[in-house]
Amino acid sequence: DALLASHRSYRSRPTHGIGRFKYLLPKEVPKRRKEKVQMKEISAGTEYQYGDINIQMTSHDLCLVEHFAQYVHRLCNRLSIRVNESYAMPTKTNEVLFLEERGSKMQLDAVLTTHQRVVQIRGLSSTFAPILLEVIQSSQPEGVHLLMKQHTEADFKSRLKSRPELEELLAEMS
Amino acid sequence: PESVPPHSLCCFSSCSSWLPQRVLLRGSHWQSSLLGFRTSLPVRAQPKKKKKVDVKKEQAQKERMKKKLKKLEKAAPELIPIEDFITPLKYTESNRVRSLPALSPEESERRVLLLKKWCLFKQKQDEAEKKAIKALVESQQEALRELQLESEELYQAAILRDEGLFPFEREGPSYTPPLPGYDPPEGKCIDITKVYTQ
Numbered sequence: 001d002a003l004l005a006s007h008r009s010y011r012s013r014p015t016h017g018i019g020r021f022k023y024l025l026p027k028e029v030p031k032r033r034k035e036k037v038q039m040k041e042i043s044a045g046t047e048y049q050y051g052d053i054n055i056q057m058t059s060h061d062l063c064l065v066e067h068f069a070q071y072v073h074r075l076c077n078r079l080s081i082r083v084n085e086s087y088a089m090p091t092k093t094n095e096v097l098f099l100e101e102r103g104s105k106m107q108l109d110a111v112l113t114t115h116q117r118v119v120q121i122r123g124l125s126s127t128f129a130p131i132l133l134e135v136i137q138s139s140q141p142e143g144v145h146l147l148m149k150q151h152t153e154a155d156f157k158s159r160l161k162s163r164p165e166l167e168e169l170l171a172e173m174s
Numbered sequence: 175p176e177s178v179p180p181h182s183l184c185c186f187s188s189c190s191s192w193l194p195q196r197v198l199l200r201g202s203h204w205q206s207s208l209l210g211f212r213t214s215l216p217v218r219a220q221p222k223k224k225k226k227v228d229v230k231k232e233q234a235q236k237e238r239m240k241k242k243l244k245k246l247e248k249a250a251p252e253l254i255p256i257e258d259f260i261t262p263l264k265y266t267e268s269n270r271v272r273s274l275p276a277l278s279p280e281e282s283e284r285r286v287l288l289l290k291k292w293c294l295f296k297q298k299q300d301e302a303e304k305k306a307i308k309a310l311v312e313s314q315q316e317a318l319r320e321l322q323l324e325s326e327e328l329y330q331a332a333i334l335r336d337e338g339l340f341p342f343e344r345e346g347p348s349y350t351p352p353l354p355g356y357d358p359p360e361g362k363c364i365d366i367t368k369v370y371t372q
Contacts, residue, residue: 036250037250037251037252037253038250045335047334047335048333048334048335049335050335050340053340059346062258079307088256088258088259089256090254090255090256090257090367091256091257091258091367092365092367093365093366093367093368094363094364094365094366095363095364095365095366096361096363097361097362097363097364098359098360098361099359099360099361101359106361106362109361111366115258126333126334126335126336127314127318127333128311129335129336129339130339131307131310131311131314133339133342134310135303135306135307137344139303140344140346140347141346142346142347142348142349143346143348144346145343145344145345145346146342146343146344146345146346147341147342147343147344148340148341148342148343149340149341149342150340150341159253159254160251160252160253160254161251161252161253161254161370161371161372162369162370162371162372163246163251163371163372164371165246166243166246166247169239169242169243169246170243172239173239173240173243
């Protein structure tokens with residue numbers, strides 16, 4: 001009898017809950033599992049509203065492009081335009097070689113890095129779009145190339161790592 | 175031996191070229207070889223006994239490939255790490271510390287006043303921008319209202335979104351205009367971006 005009832009606590013007894021201590025410890029935040037990188041739904045927009053639009057800013061100067069991206073993000077916040085995401089695209093490095101005047105050898109001139117920042121907005125109304133374009137253009141700094149286009153799946157895929165093995169297998173299967 | 179094909183209804187031509195004739199004339203699908211009935215090429219090779227093993231091997235291979243594919247597909251795709259946000263190790267290794275010179279009170283006073291002037295300038299700039307946006311929006315709304323009073327059709331057409339607006343591209347302004355008659359040296363650009371694979 002006593003062997004079977006070893007874990008039972010007698011609620012009427014004053015010793016009820018005598019072994020409890022977990023309620024005294026600080027609350028443990030459950031460990032967040034790594035979130036899978038999934039593509040969010042791309043909205044097409046209605047007749048009076050644009051869907052997902054990417055504002056891509058490219059430049060060789062890192063600080064300039066970062067600050068411009070921050071400015072655009074804050075501007076959209078202030079004008080209550082919904083900003084889906086604001087991320088950075090991977091940097092591209094280019095080696096610039098030029099041909100010497102007297103000689104056939106290519107000489108290394110410089111190593112240039114191209115940085116790109118993207119601000120994704122949704123629900124831009126058709127009447128407000130030209131105004132926003134005007135404002136962004138007027139504050140565009142030197143050397144920063146601005147590109148605004150609709151968001152597509154291909155744009156999202158370009159951010160992901162390439163998987164050559166998977167592609168090989170898929171090609172073999174089909 | 176000229177064996178008679180089952181359906182010799184239309185053998186209209188001479189037997190000069192009998193081989194293709196026979197192919198055309200063969201009515202039955204049981205006669206697969208070009209030669210006549212019940213003749214076949216001499217076969218000395220081994221009869222195909224290994225059919226079962228081949229099929230099994232192929233099936234096993236296919237299943238292995240499918241399993242591999244499943245495993246690879248299970249792994250979530252990763253984003254390419256951005257080199258901008260990773261500080262190179264050489265800046266964290268060294269322990270050298272910069273010692274700044276002490277500022278004189280006049281210098282710090284000057285700096286504070288400069289900061290205040292800059293804040294004021296930026297505030298004016300920001301307010302001017304807000305005012306400009308407000309004015310643009312108001313004038314646009316007024317124009318649309320007037321258009322609506324004029325004609326409903328044109329108003330509806332004006333409200334619709336412009337498909338030709340995107341994609342929109344614009345280069346940033348430059349400090350100086352392009353030099354006339356500038357001859358750039360010949361050269362090339364090589365892309366040396368690191369390619370990440372999963």
